[in-house]
Amino acid sequence: MAKILDSIERPSDIRKLSPEELSTLALEIRALILETVAKNGGHLGSNLGVVELTLALHTVFDSPRDKIVWDVGHQCYTHKILTGRKDRFAGLRRCGGILGFPCRDESEHDAYNTGHASTALSAALGMAVARDKAGEKHHVIAVVGDGSLTGGVALEALNQIGHLRERLIIVLNYNEMSISANVGAWSKYLSYLVSGQHYVRMKDQAKSILRSLPKIGWPLIKAGRALEELVKKTIFPGLVFTELGIRYVGPVHGHNIQSLVEAFEMAKMYDGPILIQCVTQKGRGYQPARTHPEKFHGAGPFQISTGEPLKREWGPSFSSVFGNALIKIAKKDEKVLAITAAMGEGTGLKEFSEKLPERFFDVGIAEQHAVTFASGLAVSGFKPVVAIYSTFLQRAYDQVYHDVCLMDLPVVFVLDRAGIVPDDGPTHQGVNDIAYLRHMPHMIVMAPKDENELQHMLWSALAYGHPASVRFPKAKGLGVPLDEQLHVIPPGRSELVKDGRDLLFAFGNMVAPALEAAKALEKDGISLAVVNARFIKPLDKEMILRFARTGGTIVTIEEGIVDGGAGSAVRELLDREGRFDIRFKAIGLPLESYPLGKAEEIRAMVGLDVPGLTRQIKDLYRAPFGSAVDERKSG
Template sequence: MSILQQIDSPADLRALPAEDLPRLAEEIRRVIIQTVAQNGGHLAPNLGVVELTLALHRVFTTPRDKIIWDVGHQCYVHKLLTGRREQFASLRQFGGLSGFPRPLESAHDAFATGHSSTSVSAALGMALARDQQKKRHHVVAVIGDGALTGGMALEALNHAGHLQCNLIVVLNDNEMSIAQNVGGLSRYLSRLRSDPKYTRGKEELENIIKRIPNIGSAVLKMADRLKDAFKYLVVPGMFFEELGFTYLGPVDGHDLLELMRILQQARSLKGPVLVHVLTQKGRGYQPALDDPDTFHGVAPFNPETGQPLKTSPIPSYTQVFGQFMVEMGQRIPNLVAITAAMPGGTGLKGFAARYPERFFDVGIAEQHAVTLAAGLASQGIRPVVAIYSTFLQRAYDQIVHDVCLSGLPVVFAIDRGGLVGDDGPTHHGVFDFSYLRHLPNMMIMAPADENQLRQMLYTALMHDGPVAVRYPRSSGTGCPMEELKAIPPGSARVLQEGDQLTLLAVGSMVQPARQAAEELARQGIATACIDARFVKPLDEKLILHYAVRTGRIVTVEENVLAGGFGSAVLELLQQRGLHQVQVMRLGVPDCFITHGSRDILLKQCGLTGEQIAAAALELLQKRSHRGRLKLL
């Protein structure tokens, strides 16, 4: 029997002989590689934290002690060790384990995470609650060096240092370079400063110096200045010490014994402590070591070669966007591209390589990205901000206050719009129509295919104001690409004529709606099918014409129903007095959608072509009260 098969809980891990831990780490890496190769997921981050996770669960006792994983995409090892080994093969599958921490899934998951830079804030809140409730457990936040670029993490560190409550922050550093020649000295200083004898001795010495007549205070101040100057030279963690943390490290994140020793020291200290751990992203799997960016999050692949199992000859919407940006970079000299730590995920690597002086990766700082774009736009530059829909939520105030209020020409290229699949509720981009539609000056477009994406992006660059172009995480349709031409704002297109029913769809739902219209036509129902193209402004004239003509409208969108595209259509009909028009809105219901394949989730939401046709038939079967309609 493998060692991993003997681990049903962290208690089993703590009972394991220390000499078995390296073998257990190897077994865990093999299981993670095999599972992610089958299901897809976050490979490189999890391979890098195997020893760190083992050490954390040897030193701390969950669920009494709280471990909060920042972002949470590095929690696979944690899941294997906390009673979910037998379910691990279902990772990221519909009805299976989530790819992120989920308290509903296990008491060992202290906090639900999925967005970056939140762990220290949540951990500080838990630590303060612990203190108010007179409890004595430990609270540990595990945060990556990339997540520290998020302002929220720095705000939390500053507050924690000010409050001086007991809190441990583990900095998982897999990118920052730490000079080896100071490593030994730093380790020595960490041991010295974490030793209770040192702390007591330091306090006793300070008391003695203070009692020296006339010069005691001056000597003490001079000693402090010399001490601080020396520490700035030799200790890499002075930034954290200035914030009020005791800094320990850097420590080799793959040396289990050293990790356990320093975590035990951190547990014994009073006040906030930062443990600086150096890890290797993708450790134990050569393809991930060679290309940790690609293997950060991957689709199913061949574990022998690292090559993806499925490749499509049809480019994805992301790839089409990236190619468009390179093309426009040559045609528009003042075009710049901005992303928040996702140059590969948003398709901007080509633009960055071709026009490095016009490309800005701001790190995990979406708020800064948006206001940076506003500043650029105010000075005549044309910025395109490429951010996933779910992450753009973090910059809502900046969109309102810094872009829309002044009507600045910032283009938001919103990738991963709609249901993204296996990453689940923290990553579904199903709120953007709703949180952008009510903003004055904002134009919103959603393409039905990759050719339309190009036309919409071109339209956005020609528009003198804020524009959002929202597209899904999927391959295109394989349609031919046409010459670039601006689309008149607020203009829809009729795909199929009919006078009994109108299907009014936008973006990724145009193709399923078209399938539904064709099926209804085969059943003898004259169905009009319209690609709205714009969520704002609407093509009011066209929509009102078909509302009067058919008296029944089915709106279809891959967005929450509350405040989305269908709501905009209802508002239009109400404003124009068409109260008798029967409207059915199809979209994402008022709940957080679980993880699973995109096809399964669309079916769960009733958004397949077959389900749209069935919903339309249901509307037709309702008794009509419309009589003769006319515009007021």
């Protein structure tokens, strides 16, 4: 039987549909999302939760003329399907396919690129101001989740939105979830708004005031005023928004297209900022995603009938080794605390939160606050461990610098998803952390070669008494045995893994492929020692200089941006030591352009797999050596 979805090429096509047809279309879209994510992996829960909401948005608004800004963007699949990308949807998150996040290069309907949370309100406000300055009339709609609304930047935007009072529509997708349950006082307030409690409280409070009213005189008038104030506060829900200058509407049933359409039509008429709180269910229509929302927030391929993952990877991941090691350490040292910014599960801290709940803090999607909160704890004698994905710690650059490093405080940063991150595209690559951490005062920067070394580095980081960071990739460990007894690695002490004439200085997860490449290169007469650098800061100067022979070669390999990265640190050291007579190459990631795909696919494309490394090193040995040295000497 022909599907309604087959006839949808552009958003205007859905405006011709009857309410029944729209409901059928919602079912068809859910089925397509489920089938595709079950094959390719992706953000299932958030996307199943906004099917009706997206249909209603595209019914009422006229994209691309009207601009829809998706916060995080991990809920944009229905939008992509309705805006001409239905036929490419099978390639979702695949190499050469379409991104799982909005992408301006992909479609004119993607008004704004997102991936990191809490940016939609600021961007939408900017677009609304620009529209008014240009004398244009279109609508700007920001769709933001209740989790993303806990991010400081979203609150900063609300502050200015209420001040400027531009015509702007905010759709609050309220599902009580971030990746795990949403946390914090703000989140409680949002749930209070939909719970109906304000009506109950109003009745109770009004009764108690009336009971206390004397018969006549000022007391009556005063009580009357108090009552008026009370009624104003309680009868108008969303008072916090109203008082900020933002009209509040809600709660609206987020799976009833008609109710949503009516609310959006009303919002369209409003000449100022307006927020519509839509109540949705994450994972709507697929029971496993309803039952295990965390597991299906971002899922790998799975079997639809059971919800079970298709591929079982054996052995612990770096994240879980970190989580277990931290539990062990925290049990020995009561000053150790764990902090996450809404990523307890992803960063391997779930078990810690269950076993040591009073020592665990989920601060919401608030990386900046997480770091300064940790700084406050550290200044008071605690040893906070802040676990944040490499890409999201970018948010807190100044907090790391100003609130931790300048004061030389013992805060440990654990950077998960450092290096190449599969499937999610450019916004999620963890490639900048080496460059943004290595110039921080007092900061010790480490990268383990395997999961066992990660444990020792965590132990060491907590022992150093300075700011320290440990980075590792989104990956299973190498399957090495895990030591029971942990020891402190002296700062700046690298490890010779294989001896040789020249030096291959490898960082973190690049040690294993570097070793393979070095072995392969022996056949070509290239003799390379492989050293596990362990530290990006401080560098093992002694080891590097030991290999810095006249006319010798030093190659560095890192899974991070090459400009300003670990290789740059080695080059700076050689420069400082006046060693311009060395053939040097820093291998790492290019500054721009991150292809979509699996980690191995991306590594192959950028030359960080074993064949790519051997090729690059061979090229270096083949190239004439000397001209570069001369240029630098004369410069």
